[in-house]
Amino acid sequence: MSALLELRDVHAGYGPFRSLFGVSFAIQPGSVTALLGSNGSGKTTVVRVVSGLIKPTSGAVVFQGQDVSGRRAYRIARLGITHAPEGRSVFASLTVEENLVLTFREQLGRKGVRPALDQAFTMFPRLGERRRQLAGSLSGGEQRMLSLARVLVASPKLLVTDELSLGLAPVVIDEVYRTLATIRDHGVALLIVEQHVRRAMTLADDVVVMAQGRVALSGPASEVSDLTETLLPAAQGEAVPDGEGRSAQR
Ligand SMILES: Nc1ncnc2c1ncn2[C@@H]1O[C@H](COP(=O)(O)OP(=O)(O)OP(=O)(O)O)[C@@H](O)[C@H]1O
Ligand SMILES: [Mg+2]
Numbered sequence: 001m002s003a004l005l006e007l008r009d010v011h012a013g014y015g016p017f018r019s020l021f022g023v024s025f026a027i028q029p030g031s032v033t034a035l036l037g038s039n040g041s042g043k044t045t046v047v048r049v050v051s052g053l054i055k056p057t058s059g060a061v062v063f064q065g066q067d068v069s070g071r072r073a074y075r076i077a078r079l080g081i082t083h084a085p086e087g088r089s090v091f092a093s094l095t096v097e098e099n100l101v102l103t104f105r106e107q108l109g110r111k112g113v114r115p116a117l118d119q120a121f122t123m124f125p126r127l128g129e130r131r132r133q134l135a136g137s138l139s140g141g142e143q144r145m146l147s148l149a150r151v152l153v154a155s156p157k158l159l160v161t162d163e164l165s166l167g168l169a170p171v172v173i174d175e176v177y178r179t180l181a182t183i184r185d186h187g188v189a190l191l192i193v194e195q196h197v198r199r200a201m202t203l204a205d206d207v208v209v210m211a212q213g214r215v216a217l218s219g220p221a222s223e224v225s226d227l228t229e230t231l232l233p234a235a236q237g238e239a240v241p242d243g244e245g246r247s248a249q250r
Contacts, residue, residue, distance in 0.1 A: 002065065004029040004189050005050065005081075005158055010059035012049050019045040021213045022059070027158065027206070032180075032190045034200035034221070037210030043193045046210070047162050050191070051083060052076040064157070082156035084164055089147045092136025096127050096146055099135050103150040120149045123182060140168060141175030148179055152188070159183060162193040177203060201225055 003026035012020040020042050027033045035043050048054040049061060052073035061069045068076055077083075090099050097117070104116040121128030124145055130138065135146055144164070151159070161180070165173040177199055184190055184203070194200035201207070207224050209217040217227055 003027060003062075004031075004064060005191075006060075006062040007046070007049070008060045008062065010046075010049055010056045010061065012045060012054050012056045014054075018057075019213050020049070020056075023210075023213070023215055024059075025206075025208045025215060025218050027189055027191060029157070030184070030187050030189050031205040032184055032192065032203050033206045033208060034197075034204035035191060035193045035208050035210065036197055036200060037216070041210040042213040043210055044162055045213075047083075047160055047191070047193060050076075050160060051081060077154070080155070080157035082151050082154050082159050084151060084159060084161040085147050086162070086164075090135040090138075090143050090150075092134065094135055095132050096135055096138070097131040099146055100127075100150060104153055107153055116153050120152070123152070123186065124149055124179070139175075140172040141179070144168075144172070144176050145179045148183065152183065152186075156188055158189045158191060160191045160193075163195060164192070165194065165196055165199065173199060 005027040007023050007025055010020055010023045011018070023042070023046060025033070035046060037043050045054065049056055052068070052071050052075070055070040059069070060067050063076070063079055063081065066079075068079065091102070094102070100117055100120055101113055104113045108116055121131070126142060127146060127149060130142065135143065138146065164180075165176055168176065173196065180190060180192070181203060190203070192200055192203065201221055204221040207218060207221050208215055209224075217224055
């Protein structure tokens with residue numbers, strides 16, 4: 001199977017500061033890749049390179065066989081790489097349906113609204129049940145579901161999430177992961193940047209572990225999960241972000 005996305009020996013940084021040193025990995029269509037690693041290891045920089053926000057200084061980003069390195073972010077988005085919005089990013093004082101209609105009308109025009117709504121409610125029946133409820137009164141997990149449903153209208157081939165579960169209570173994270181699984185089941189490949197290693201491993205087909213701007217380990221989740229567990233604490237002292245004070249919620 002040919003890869004959906006491939007990074008080939010990517011070097012990148014911020015001005016004189018170098019952050020990535022020869023990063024290579026591939027994502028297969030419809031598969032889930034967990035991108036793990038300690039704080040500052042380069043995960044977000046990889047995401048920025050993939051989405052075209054940063055141009056690699058050398059190496060290539062290849063999407064569906066096309067070299068897209070250095071293309072503008074909006075052009076890459078148009079090819080089918082979408083970012084999950086951070087936070088809830090819904091209009092709290094509008095209903096679930098109004099939130100969806102706003103996005104769908106803007107992106108698809110008036111005629112596109114009805115089929116897109118049907119699709120969203122088929123994919124996420126819970127949103128259908130709550131279509132007349134104010135988005136602000138949804139649970140945290142349902143709000144994330146709504147914000148993801150709004151992104152999916154662009155029919156992405158690859159959805160990239162960077163710390164989607166940051167700051168969320170464990171039960172909400174479970175729900176976010178169920179939402180991601182639903183999206184994967186609809187054929188969308190996922191690149192998940194995650195500090196919750198075990199959560200990410202429940203969904204991942206493949207794992208890429210970064211350390212100091214390099215790929216320290218990569219492979220099928222089934223083969224590297226033990227290594228990931230041992231490598232991550234060693235690489236970062238603690239496999240948890242600063243915000244892990246929220247573990248107190250457990
Ligand atoms: N805008 C920037 N300007 C300069 N250096 C940056 C910038 N963003 C990130 N860096 C540096 O690049 C390196 C990689 O950072 P990056 O944000 O990719 O790490 P990360 O793996 O996402 O970390 P975290 O888990 O903390 O989110 C770090 O040393 C960081 O300080
Ligand atoms: Mg980051």
